[in-house]
Amino acid sequence: MAMTGLDIYKLTPKTNCKECGFPTCMAFSMKVAAGGVEISKCPHMSEEAMAKLSESTTPLMKAVSFGQGETEYKLGGETVLFRHEKTFVNRNRYAVLFSDEMPQEQIDAKLANMKNVHYVRIGEEMKVEIAALQYTGNKASYLALINKVKASGLKVAYMLVCEDLSVLKEALSLVGDEKPIVFGATKDNYQEMVGLAKDSKLLLGVKAAGLEELYELVENIQKLDYKELLLDTGIASVRDAFTNAVQIRRTALKEQDRTFGYPSVVFINELAKGDKFMEIALASLFTMKYGSILVLEDMDYARALPLYGLRQNIFTDPQKPMRVEPKFYPINNPGDNSPVLITVDFALTYFIVSGEVERSKVPTWLGNPDAGGYSVLTAWAAGKLSGSVIAKFIKESDIESKTKCRKLIIPGRVAVLKADIEDGLPGWEVIIGPDEAMHLPKFLRTMEGIN
């Protein structure tokens, strides 16, 4: 349960020594309760107090991990129900389902789609993170399937969907080193499943016929001292799966009951019953509420573009602007006579502008000074994008050695900066660009004296 400032104050030495930077222990405690400072800033807290505080500040929803190396992912650790309260922490991950009963052509087609859908959007790599490998009764085919996915060269984590302990052990002999998820523990096999998962601390999927049974099962697994869990929301119906996903999260965060304080998995492929567009709609729904792993039938661009775009929006901190690194970016292979174009480091602005410059096919050096992550006009109004900021950025970069062209194009909306920039950058001609990025291609193509 979250501690109040008064609760924390009771654990401090109450000497008001000020070493933490606050005038009194009470002031310090209030700030800790508000999340504004770490408790470790007080060097005089007893070990007992620290232990109590760290327990109370551990998120009610446990953060778990799976996979290895570049395919290692974290789930859970969320502290709020709604993104407007505070940022969500660990984004959900998408899985594609394979099974031992699938024809080889279908497996090949899914693997090809997974390889194909791999791109970067606003600095984030978009791809399928998990291959969910379902056992339906043919052991030889199942093991061959695992080997096939392994040999495909795809960088994915594995989820072994298999309740047969002996088959699961053989599957683990193939991919156990890669810390797969093992799914699923039921009321009938959970002791053996926990035994199998515990040694390597593997994430264990837990499934039950309903929420009450799931709750009881998780309690039993916790009694075995195992807490690396992933809760199945069920596949009885869309309504049940959604209700369960919300109820699991609410129970953990609102009722502060850690029994349901784990991430969840939703088998969207089962709920959508082969309807691709229903699958996209449901995956969108569960991306927002509250599927941690979403298992899909396949991943092509029709699925990927809406889902990854949505996920990126949901799992960014609304209080922090999305930024790109302030520096010069070469667009269309610029050379030593290419012009210099200035925009800002707000990701949305940068990607719109860079896209239009690419579309122009005019080789250009595109620079974005540190403008606080704001859009052009906001940055200008906040004093983050001024003549001196741009002049300093140019001088401190090595752009003058990369191009002999001394034409500097600035956004039309900050035309007012022209004189200031020219004062700060002798030898440069500042050109007022268009107000809107969409007019850049024509502007660049018709600009005289470049390239």
Ligand code: SF4
């Ligand atoms: S350092 Fe610790 S003891 Fe000293 S004022 Fe801060 S909270 Fe109190």
